[in-house]
Amino acid sequence: MSELTVKDLSVGYTADSPAVSGISMEIAEGSVTAVIGPNGSGKSTLLKGILCFPGIHSSGLVTLDSVDVHSMKRTQRARRIAYLPQHPPVPAGLTAIETVLLGRFPHRSAWSNDSGKDIEIALEALEMVGAGHLSQKFTDEMSGGESRLVNLAAVLSQKTDVILLDEPGSSLDYGHAAQLWKLLSDLAARGIIILATTHRIEMSGNAFNKVLLLSEGRSLAFGEPEEVFSSGDLLSAVYNTPMEVKRSSPDGGWIVFPGGSS
Amino acid sequence: MKRTLEVLLLLAVLGIAVSLVTGPLGWRAPSRVIMYLRLPRILLAITAGASLAVSGCILQAVLRNPLATPYTLGISAGAGVTAGFIILSGVTLPVFIVYLSGTAGALAAATLTWFLASRGSRDHSSLILAGVTVNLLGASVLLLIEYMSPASRLVEIIRWMMGDLAVAGYTRVLFLVPFLVAGMIPALMKTGTLNQFLTGTEVAESRGVNTVRERLFLLITAAVLAGGAVGAVGPVGFVGLIVPHTVRRLAGGDYRRLLPLSALGGAVLMIWADIFSRVIVTPAELPIGVILSLLGGPFFLYLLVKKPTL
Structure with missing residues (x-):
């Protein structure tokens, strides 16, 4: 416990x-x-x-x-332990799923590619926050609320x-x-x-x-x-x-x- | 990404082919001219362009500033001061030592920037402020050197600041290759870390990145790449700004794609800028720095209108 x-x-x-x-x-x-x-x-x-x-x-x-x-x-x-600040910077040129996958960083080496399991976890996290439909949308084109949900999904994907x-x-x-x-x-x-x-x-x-x-x-x-x-x-x-x-x-x-x- | 890679490869191959036949006598030039003048020039453009573009790419993430370039760390000013001193002194040094002194000046300036930033928290803001300070210091010293220089040497200094790809043989390429390898391999290994810097220091830390150590490591990597390039071709600007931004718009912001594509993009830009520098006022040549500045000015304007992204 x-x-x-x-x-x-x-x-x-x-x-x-x-x-x-x-x-x-x-x-x-x-x-x-x-x-x-x-x-x-x-x-x-x-x-x-x-x-x-x-x-x-x-x-x-x-x-x-x-x-x-x-x-x-x-x-x-x-x-x-995962952490989400109040106003994290929004990286440009990354889709929601790519942004969420950044949360998998502690679980893999710095230069390796995303595994099928990483992608599965990221998609699940996006679904959990109700942002599954945003997976291919660029984060710098999102509203503040959408961006917040994606960042939350990234935190969840850190498991x-x-x-x-x-x-x-x-x-x-x-x-x-x-x-x-x-x-x-x-x-x-x-x-x-x-x-x-x-x-x-x-x-x-x-x-x-x-x-x-x-x-x-x-x-x-x-x-x-x-x-x-x-x-x-x-x-x-x-x-x-x-x-x-x-x-x-x-x-x-x-x-x-x-x-x-x- | 695939489309961007294909386009860049096509532009690179085309550029190499055009560059090989550009110059007096065109494709009928003797093989010696092609082997010892044109080919090394192309290789120098490729290595210097890749180095400067990757350096800019790294700095934009680490400094969290879309307008950061290799010269934000004061690299241009450092190289300019050492080159200015050597030219003013009039001593004749072996070419390798001349190139190395430009690189040493660039790296010394980057080191000074790091230590000045240590007065603050060594975060991106204090590093940028320190870089601006070092640039201003270097520019004023260079101004003094220029004022003290006789007319012939003054022209030489100004000409060096404009950059130069004209080579005879492979000395400059061989000089630059170790810097390229020493910078490019760690840069490619750190693309995942660079992605984390995009999310800000705190989030990157919370995901296991030692931001202080990694920032220093990546700054050294960027300084090695840019310092080597500046030593070999002079402080040509804008490659580190134009290329990463263009590639980011075409292939996205994931550094695992952005960084290698920027290396290729930097090579392409330098090859074509060099071709234009040779044909615009043929049979004379424009310095490559002039061509890149003519491109860089409007590009800044474009960024101003489009809002730079990172």
């Missing part, structure tokens, strides 16, 4: 001023964790810190199944145990956003750990089963959504506006009331 553990993680763009500090959490397989918080609270930085990209300074411990993620070889790490997504629903319409969160929920049900930042809790239905609330680089709450959202005062203080988050029905999705529900 996979488990991602973050212990006292601090992350920054310079060594002496962390943008995120003291983050600790344990995420078991099968869970979708929504990382929420106002702009500048450190959501994206946290994801970068988990992977410890060049130019990022981090301290603390991140382990996947008790193995230190920061000490893993890059290829080994890439086979276990990892953990997926880190920075605002995965941005640029997506209601239908595709709902489909995306349903997909993330299904992936979690297959044992994959999902960590996704989001500003749009209401777009995610009830896909996530953990919430990490960040403010000014610190973790203010981590736990079940009911637990985190129960304190309207905390959310109101974090977002600097009266705020409530409620379920639409006992098993329904979450609805956000900025300004309060009354």
Whole structure:
């Protein structure tokens, strides 16, 4: 059973001023964790810190199944953790299927061609995100939403145990956003750990089963959504506006009331 | 890809045939002229064109800039300064040493660019800024050399900067081949990595690419290719810009196709530019750099209108 553990993680763009500090959490397989918080609270930085990209300074411990993620070889790490930033560059002159196949990179040598299995996985990933019909379309001719779906498919084709997504629903319409969160929920049900930042809790239905609330680089709450959202005062203080988050029905999705529900 | 390959091969074969019979006496020229003047010239055009095109191709991915060329790293300026010093000094050096000094200047400039960029994060933006700085520094030093040079040497420097494919024998080709091999083999082996650079540093890292190490390796590869070519034919421009862009539009952006096709495209462009340089003002010759600049200017305009892609 996979488990991602973050212990006292601090992350920054310079060594002496962390943008995120003291983050600790344990995420078991099968869970979708929504990382929420106002702009500048450190959501994206946290994801970068988990992977410890060049130019990022981090301290603390991140382990996947008790193995230190920061000490893993890059290829080994890439086979276990995938990442999608909020605005990845769109490579020109590549079709959707070629772009998705780039996600197979950690599974083959740098100069080898795509195998039949790679192509099968890439096509399946495109179908999973509902973009199978785009496979031969050039990515630089796509809308922002289409491009987002293709990038998500590339992440899925990487076939990892953990997926880190920075605002995965941005640029997506209601239908595709709902489909995306349903997909993330299904992936979690297959044992994959999902960590996704989001500003749009209401777009995610009830896909996530953990919430990490960040403010000014610190973790203010981590736990079940009911637990985190129960304190309207905390959310109101974090977002600097009266705020409530409620379920639409006992098993329904979450609805956000900025300004309060009354 | 197949169609592009066929067209480029056809243009290459045609170009070689036309080039062999272009010049005084045409196809009736003595075999010595063909063997020791025209054939080595064609081989030089092929090797230099392939080197410059592949170098540009690599840099556009690594620097994430569609307008990056081998000269973005300051290679032209570095080679120009060393060539300028040698010409100004008036010393007579063995030809191999002359070529090598141009290459050494080019590689030294690329190294300086890398170290200047290390003041920042060595990402694509800081490398481009450092390259522009080195280019400006080199241009000002070259200007000083030109000012200090007597008229005859000044003409020689300017003429060298325009590029030259006129050869007698195979010395220059033999000089360039090791650089071509040393650059081309690693470049072809890294096409998958180059594809990952298209997706940005963070995504490439998350897929297992050591972006810092690979960026340095690919910059060295590009500098070796361009440095060798500049040493052999002078700092001719635009090949590294025109060819990758054209091939990208014809055959797509996958570097596993783009890179080898660009090598062929670079060879084709240089062969035909050389033919035109010999026929436009026949019996005299225009420097190849002039022909390529005449092509490069409108090509930039085309990119401006079409929006360059990467």
